[in-house]
Amino acid sequence: EDQVTQSPEALRLQEGESSSLNCSYTVSGLRGLFWYRQDPGKGPEFLFTLYSAGEEKEKERLKATLTKKESFLHITAPKPEDSATYLCAVQAPYGGSQGNLIFGKGTKLSVKP
Amino acid sequence: EPEVTQTPSHQVTQMGQEVILRCVPISNHLYFYWYRQILGQKVEFLVSFYNNEISEKSEIFDDQFSVERPDGSNFTLKIRSTKLEDSAMYFCASSPWQGEQYFGPGTRLTVT
Numbered sequence: 001e002d003q004v005t006q007s008p009e010a011l012r013l014q015e016g017e018s019s020s021l022n023c024s025y026t027v028s029g030l031r032g033l034f035w036y037r038q039d040p041g042k043g044p045e046f047l048f049t050l051y052s053a054g055e056e057k058e059k060e061r062l063k064a065t066l067t068k069k070e071s072f073l074h075i076t077a078p079k080p081e082d083s084a085t086y087l088c089a090v091q092a093p094y095g096g097s098q099g100n101l102i103f104g105k106g107t108k109l110s111v112k113p
Numbered sequence: 114e115p116e117v118t119q120t121p122s123h124q125v126t127q128m129g130q131e132v133i134l135r136c137v138p139i140s141n142h143l144y145f146y147w148y149r150q151i152l153g154q155k156v157e158f159l160v161s162f163y164n165n166e167i168s169e170k171s172e173i174f175d176d177q178f179s180v181e182r183p184d185g186s187n188f189t190l191k192i193r194s195t196k197l198e199d200s201a202m203y204f205c206a207s208s209p210w211q212g213e214q215y216f217g218p219g220t221r222l223t224v225t
Contacts, residue, residue, distance in 0.1 A: 034213060043117075043204050043216035044156065087156065091211070092169075099211035100146060100158040100169060 003027075006088050006104035013111050016077050021107045023088030024070040031091040033071050034101065035064050038085045047086075078111045085109070115139045117217035119205050125223045129194050134220045136188045136205030146206040146214060147180065147190045149173070156204065162188065195224045 007022045025033065032051050036044035048057040050066035057064045061082065063074040073086055085108045089101040118137045126132050138145050147159040160170045160180055167180065179191045188207075192199055200223050206214040 032212060036216075041202075041219075041221075043119075043219045046213050046215055049213050089156075092158075099144065099208070099214075100161050100171075101148075101156075101214060102158070103156040105155045 004088055004090055004102055004104035006086075006107050008107060009105065010108045011110070013075075013078055013109070015079055015111055015113050018074070018076045018078070020075070021073040021086055021109070022070060023073070023104055025088075025090050026069075027090050027093060027102070029093045031093060031099065033066055034089045034091075035062075035071070035073055036087040036089065038087055038106065040085075044087055075109070078109075080111045080113050083109055083111045117205055117207055117215055119203075119217035119220050121220060122218065123221045123223070125225065126195055128197060128224055132192050132195055132222065134190045134192075134203050134205075134222070136190070136217055137186050138188055138205065138207030139209075139215060140186070142207035142209050142215075144208040144211060144214075145182070145188045146208075148204045148206060148216075149201040150204065150219075151201045159190075192222075195222075197224050200224045 003026045005024045032049050034049050035047040038044045048064040053068045055066050061076050065072045085106040087106045089103045091099050120135045145162040148156050150156045158171050160174045161168045177193045181189045202219040202221050204219045205217045208214045
């Protein structure tokens with residue numbers, strides 16, 4: 001069964017304290033790995049797509065990387081407004097699938113001033 | 114910037130009643146999805162829709178659920194006879210291709 005596991009479940013950082021979130025996946029034939037940000041009571045907000053091992057994407061203080069078995073979301077010098085739940089998702093493999101996403105449980109990030 | 118919209122933002126219904134959740138996907142997108150998120154749990158896929166028909170559905174999407182794209186803009190999810198366990202946030206998403214998906218703000222469904 002295709003699985004997405006995120007760690008840690010929760011992370012508390014001081015403003016400016018850099019860290020990384022982990023997403024490990026087991027899927028036969030990765031089509032794409034996605035990172036989303038979700039604020040309480042809101043829908044997931046798209047951040048990045050990664051398709052192949054070695055690929056990296058950056059946006060402001062966030063950088064996503066991908067290996068054959070996991071992805072990392074690096075947060076450099078976070079600010080309180082980066083506080084949110086970060087979701088990792090993989091696309092279901094080819095073979096009839098229209099690309100539905102399989103989500104992990106997320107990492108809840110809190111950044112204190 | 115175009116965005117997915119959903120109505121209502123909150124729906125309260127009694128067990129056994131029918132509900133229709135509405136979504137307006139981003140206008141030039143071709144693939145449409147419904148997901149749900151039970152409080153404190155992960156986002157789960159329900160159904161995908163392409164070329165005016167269901168292309169895939171999960172085990173959750175049983176005979177009580179149906180989807181429609183009645184016109185060129187709206188995309189609806191109907192639950193015929195709601196159960197307590199249907200209480201969740203329901204998210205609509207759309208995509209221009211089978212890549213990144215853009216989610217709406219969600220409808221919170223409360224079944225009493």
